């Protein structure tokens with residue numbers, strides 16, 4: 356049975372994800388990506404970039420700075436209202452999110468309900484501290500933005516670590532449009548770090564204080580926004596499915612309460628073993644963002660249609676997802692425990708793990724395994740690795756029985772194992788084993804590159 360604990364332990368043992376500063380007992384809700392984790396994260400980022408920028412003629416890339424002018428966050432509304440409703444325990448002093456506490460006692464709640472409603476529900480349901488059963492303070496709003504100073508001596512030099520990458524796109528709307536001569540509709544995409552001072556309750560990398568977002572903002576003519584929103588809605592869920600997430604574990608969830616600026620908001624949700632959770636947000640943000648930045652900057656951020664000369668503030672359709680969060684989603688989805696004896700799911704005896712991750716996301720694409728440590732076999736392995744590693748992340752492994760080495764690669768999701776044996780010396784062929792079907796094929800060494808090109812067509 357897949358549990359949060361089993362995936363967390365697995366991610367650490369295999370070098371996907373480590374607690375930040377673990378030797379100092381860790382920093383809460385901050386994580387590091389290990390040797391396999393960074394490969395998986397890079398692969399996901401690359402596929403997203405390919406889908407957004409490479410495969411759309413009218414979507415342009417951007418890498419805006421983390422630090423921005425503080426007025427950006429006044430215009431965006433983050434200074435005034437980017438907050439979580441928090442309660443403190445009067446006994447143990449632990450801090451909790453009011454809406455999350457309500458959910459743990461079976462009351463539906465979310466952070467947009469407003470403090471008064473949340474406090475009423477907390478009281479009506481006699482909610483106490485889950486840690487020590489102590490009495491709680493009423494809920495208050497705490498701003499989630501992290502701050503830093505640009506000057507040691509000047510107090511007015513306060514800046515924020517951006518809580519979302521989107522604002523870097525909005526304030527560059529005119530720059531990108533002018534530089535590329537893009538015509539509406541067009542999009543701007545970027546992947547980058549964001550920071551939020553989240554109060555988290557052991558959600559691993561699902562909710563962290565430092566994380567990366569993959570955000571695409573699509574600038575459209577207001578009258579076309581509804582139709583284009585629907586188009587994005589159908590393509591985004593399908594994209595997650597194309598990465599191997601099972602259709603029955605994906606759905607759209609409509610926001611019950613829209614943010615004041617939003618015209619429509621749906622989340623792509625994934626069915627984790629502990630419930631449906633958001634993996635990507637899809638919003639029709641109307642003209643709110645550019646109008647606000649016009650107001651606060653005093654600059655004209657309107658678009659002039661080159662054919663009609665009509666000038667207007669474009670509407671924005673946003674597709675925003677978490678890179679780290681979705682590395683986690685992919686790990687959870689792909690993680691499978693099999694019974695070591697029967698090979699069936701739900702291990703009753705000793706368990707074996709297979710990571711059935713989509714091959715385009717797999718950290719290591721192929722392992723090269725000599726049947727023995729004899730030099731002539733090692734030499735062939737070296738040659739094969741030299742050739743394949745120009746295109747793919749490969750791994751060489753010569754320790755332990757071949758069965759053990761297959762298991763080791765199955766565990767980290769390697770789709771193909773290439774075994775070099777004594778026959779290879781004569782027939783110049785190797786055995787390629789498929790992780791999922793466990794079928795083995797004899798392939799000529801000189802044909803391997805072509806063979807894998809076909810296997811990795813996206």
Ligand code: GAP
Nearest residue numbers: 519521561562563566634635636675676677680
């Ligand atoms: N620009 C819109 C925006 O930032 P959001 O729903 O707050 O919207 C978008 O965040 C996505 O970013 C979420 O769907 C989630 O995948 C990811 N995300 C948000 N907060 C996160 C956190 N604390 N840790 C990890 N990922 C987070």
